[in-house]
Amino acid sequence: MKTQICIIGGGPSGLMLSQLLDRKGIETIVLEKHSREYVLGRIRAGVLEHGFAELMREAGCGARMDTEGEIHDGFEISDNGVLRRVDLKRHSGGSSVVVYGQTELTRDLYDARAAAGGHVIHNVEDVVLHDLNTEGKPWVTYRDGDEIVRIDCDYVIGADGFHGVSRKSIPADVLTEYEKLYPFGWLGVLSRTKPVNPELIYAKSDRGFALCSLRSQVLSRYYIQVPLSDKVEDWSDEAFWDELKARLPDEVAARLETGPSIEKSIAPLRSFVAEPMRWGSLFLAGDAAHIVPPTGARGLNSAASDIYYLYHAMMDHYLKGDDTGLEQYSQKALARVWKAQRFSWWMTSLLHRFPETPGYDQKLQETELAYLFSSDAALASLAENYVGLPF
Ligand code: FAD
């Protein structure tokens, strides 16, 4: 096969780029390791910043998001039982976020690719990237049963998530990886229950962090901080609800509607950045190049800025013959990626319980939170980062 751009990974990053480029007449093939059902079964992000929502609209995929998604102008922070609201709209100068599940937006992108006759090939095995940094053009192979299929292209986009092959195709002496592991994970539960609060609640408590989020008015998403040694099997639904309630203000716990979990999983918290994000004709995007702890809802939103820069760089290349965007991609993308890293680290440090933290650090954490709610400047900084820095 032959195409202009071969995209590895059919998650939100790969599908979004494919859909945007297709609308400009630029050809792509997307190779996805898993089935569509498997990708849609992974419950992940729920909060989209303004810039991501705009990209969905530009991709012609914003209609369902705009009717079914919820605009949130703020969220609550609970500090050991005391609730305080962060007015995002006021402190960011009029911006807000959209609550719309990653599952739903991925479904919208899959539907749009199918309607446009786009090539998204599922269940590909043994993807290998070739000639990424030689004089000739790159090519990609994958296995389909007993057959090895070859795709010739101009560029390869590595949008295959943290565990994908793309980043690993860059030689170790070229790539620098920066990583920070946190000594805990998030246990998440999805339940067909009415959300406990119209807005999200980020809860700091002596028992550890908790988050009350939602997907719709009948679908709730809750998380609690757990030790890395915990397994999903250790947590019955009843134990989860009891622990969640114990971390929330009494009045919130009293109105929490519980029910059977329809998904339950543990995600370890990690910060990670790989530099550079371009090597020859390979460009990394999204989780393939960087991971944030989920506290600030930045992961998918960081992927969105990579896609925005790549989309514009590819348009400039194919439609205007201008390669400046491609040349500056890594530097531009990384500048924004590191700001999302900083914010996610800050939100994580502010709200979690760190095992064996000395008294001095605990005092600083308390002071940071007290300062936040005493200063419009501090609230403005939180709000501008949460709604998304400009691309
Ligand atoms: P992925 O979604 O990982 O997609 C990569 C795709 O590549 C996958 O479909 C995978 O199957 C495929 N693949 C892998 N290897 C290969 C291969 N060798 N060949 C072909 N295909 C391959 N972000 C937010 O912005 N807001 C939030 O509220 C938020 N909440 C989160 C909550 C949790 C619990 C978690 C775990 C994450 C959360 N995130 C959030 C982060 C967000 O989900 C990710 O940043 C996002 O999925 C990144 O998209 P991606 O397309 O880059 O990577």
Ligand code: DHB
């Ligand atoms: C969700 C996840 C997050 O990491 C976050 O900060 C907010 C919401 C969610 O899954 O709904």
